[in-house]
Amino acid sequence: MMPLRRFAIHRPADLGEAAEMLDHYGDTGTLYAGGTELLLAMRHDLLRYEHLIDIKAVAGLDSIEARDGHIHIGAGATHRTIERSPVVRELLPVMARMEAEVANVRVRAAGTLGGNLCFAEPHSDPATLLLALGGTARAQGKGGERTLAMDELLAGAYENSLSRDEVLTGVNVPVPGPTQRAAYLKFQVHERPLLGLALVLDLNEDGSEIRAARCAVGCVSPTPCRSEAAERLIAGPAAAAGERLQQAADTLADEAALTDDREGSAEYKRHLIGVLLRRAAGKCLDANE
Numbered sequence: 001m002m003p004l005r006r007f008a009i010h011r012p013a014d015l016g017e018a019a020e021m022l023d024h025y026g027d028t029g030t031l032y033a034g035g036t037e038l039l040l041a042m043r044h045d046l047l048r049y050e051h052l053i054d055i056k057a058v059a060g061l062d063s064i065e066a067r068d069g070h071i072h073i074g075a076g077a078t079h080r081t082i083e084r085s086p087v088v089r090e091l092l093p094v095m096a097r098m099e100a101e102v103a104n105v106r107v108r109a110a111g112t113l114g115g116n117l118c119f120a121e122p123h124s125d126p127a128t129l130l131l132a133l134g135g136t137a138r139a140q141g142k143g144g145e146r147t148l149a150m151d152e153l154l155a156g157a158y159e160n161s162l163s164r165d166e167v168l169t170g171v172n173v174p175v176p177g178p179t180q181r182a183a184y185l186k187f188q189v190h191e192r193p194l195l196g197l198a199l200v201l202d203l204n205e206d207g208s209e210i211r212a213a214r215c216a217v218g219c220v221s222p223t224p225c226r227s228e229a230a231e232r233l234i235a236g237p238a239a240a241a242g243e244r245l246q247q248a249a250d251t252l253a254d255e256a257a258l259t260d261d262r263e264g265s266a267e268y269k270r271h272l273i274g275v276l277l278r279r280a281a282g283k284c285l286d287a288n289e
């Protein structure tokens with residue numbers, strides 16, 4: 001690892017000033033939150049910036065609140081804060097559980113949700129779950145505020161679609177209704193997940209019928225992949241879901257365009273999608289979960 005090159009740290013008072021700074025410093029500046037990705041990449045000389053715009057102290061950027069049927073999670077909230085948030089634990093326990101399994105406690109204590117989503121490292125967890133939950137992202141720049149669908153925010157591996165002067169301010173996640181169940185499962189051998197799978201089922205009153213499903217797989221393509229064709233296959237009687245889940249897993253694997261890489265062969269990843277989808281469905285359908 002290389003010693004860090006010299007850089008200046010700037011602390012904007014608010015998001016307006018952060019946007020001005022981003023515009024002013026252009027390619028020589030970038031946002032800095034927990035620094036767990038950014039400083040590592042700078043140490044390896046993969047990224048070079050002279051100006052880091054530290055948004056950790058911007059008021060309200062780390063807030064978490066339930067409002068209008070949604071949980072609003074600020075981009076500056078750390079994984080640890082989300083994992084321990086009473087609001088998230090009560091209304092979106094699947095998110096709290098996913099966050100508790102991100103990295104290790106040191107990374108979780110510093111790393112933020114916004115940094116995770118904006119760095120867009122394909123081997124990550126939150127984007128896959130947020131895609132299945134129907135979460136949206138909020139961004140603010142010199143031109144004002146806008147909302148982006150999760151798959152709009154993620155532009156590719158290590159690429160987001162924010163403009164030069166925009167800051168991701170947070171995500172809005174619809175609070176699942178009483179008939180909805182969600183699960184996120186991942187398989188991991190090394191430091192980062194090899195494959196993550198999120199499933200949300202909408203069940204009828206007695207749980208015998210899957211009325212609708214949303215599913216997404218992450219880590220196996222540049223950005224997480226959601227398959228509406230797979231979701232249509234999952235819907236139907238819960239007791240006879242086995243065969244449909246296998247077909248859905250194959251459809252999801254096809255749409256994710258799996259490839260052989262150092263994490264494993266495409267065939268291996270296809271097998272894992274089948275295993276994790278069945279387990280996730282089991283969790284959603286188990287009344288005791």
Ligand SMILES: Cc1cc2nc3c(=O)[nH]c(=O)nc-3n(C[C@H](O)[C@H](O)[C@H](O)COP(=O)(O)OP(=O)(O)OC[C@H]3O[C@@H](n4cnc5c(N)ncnc54)[C@H](O)[C@@H]3O)c2cc1C
Pocket residue numbers: 030031032033034035036037038039055075076101102103104107110111112113114115116117118119123124125126162166167168169191192193
């Ligand atoms: C050892 C290790 C293990 C890990 N394991 C996992 C894992 O199992 N699962 C997983 O999902 N992740 C994992 N991660 C990734 C971790 O979640 C991220 O490092 C962390 O969330 C990044 O947040 P940060 O605040 O540190 O971002 P920073 O490093 O501060 O920033 C990252 C990038 O995002 C930009 N950025 C930051 N905030 C914003 C914003 N609000 N708006 C616009 N751009 C912004 C920065 O300019 C920078 O380009 C791991 C990381 C490490 C180091």
